[in-house]
Amino acid sequence: MKRTNFTQLILLFSILFQTSACGQTKSELTWPNGAKAAICLTYDDGLSNHVNTVGPMLKKYNFKATFYPTLASSSIYDEMDKWKLLAQDGHELGNHTLYHPCQKSKPGMGWLKDYQDLDQYSIEQLLEEIQLANSFLSALDGKKNRTFAYPCAHYYAGGVNYKDSINEYASAARGSSEDQELVKSPTEIDIYNVPSWAPNNHKADDLIAYIEKVIENNSFSTFTFHGIGAEDMIVSKEDHEEMLKYLDAHRDEIWVTTFKEATDYLRSQQIKN
Ligand SMILES: [Zn+2]
Secondary structure (H helix, E strand, O other): OOHHHHHHHHHHHHHHHHHHHHHHHOOOOOOHHHOOEEEEEEEEOOOHHHHHHHHHHHHHHOOOOEEEOOOOOHHHHHOHHHHHHHHHOOOEEOEOOOOOOEOOOOOOOOOOOHHHEHHHOOHHHHHHHHHHHHHHHHHHHOOOOOOEEOHHHOOEEOOEEOHHHHHHOOOOEEOOOOOOOOOOOHHHOOOOOEOEEOOOOOOHHHHHHHHHHHHHOOOEEEEEEOOEOOOOOOEOHHHHHHHHHHHHHOOOOEEEOOHHHHHHHHHHHHHHO
8 A cells, every 4th residue: 555545544433433523522412392401309208298389380380390209208008099099190109118218337327227227228228218119119100110319418338339239129219419520421421310409498589590501502401309388498489489490481492291201211212312
């Protein structure tokens, strides 16, 4: 081969390589119906206000969400029919364990009871608890597949990281914002540690600013809500409804759906890319 041809060949390869590398870095990921981004509304810990306040409010605006009840919560027993109705309305009941174990060794965990201390669990014990929570949830909604949310976004049971085992029990898992950026490129999102933000006494403006950031980045994220108008880590009913109104007015821009549906879709898109 002549030297010039060889140089041309190298140049050609280099151009081809750059094009393909460029194709990989540029996100080809698209959301259904031309939406720019996706967001999930999730509600944790099986609080009574979820079935009495949130469910009716979501129905009013026709949004589907994911609830992660702690199955030992009193509302699950006292208001079981209402929890079944949430599932019948198209919401996801996700796995958040039976007892909500977290690592007592982490800061701010003074509220944990001794039996909830994940540092004292074995991984086998935790995985059996997760399996039992799946069985319980299946009795409520008749479904075999669902997602998981790490209680307190703690990942170590008895010192062993259980994140790598969760795919045997759930199709995807919600993490926290603790050790990751809130808004990531959807192609970079780990399906078993999806970013989330947990508002605590935040106002509608804060919630809407976060949604705008997700839209701006063509990304996917989740809200981790607790009490709406009552109980724990409260966001007021009025602020929550303002957020729903905003989402309702921007349906063409942002896809709002259950965590299961969004992550199933995201997985299929990540495989394609
Ligand atoms: Zn929780």
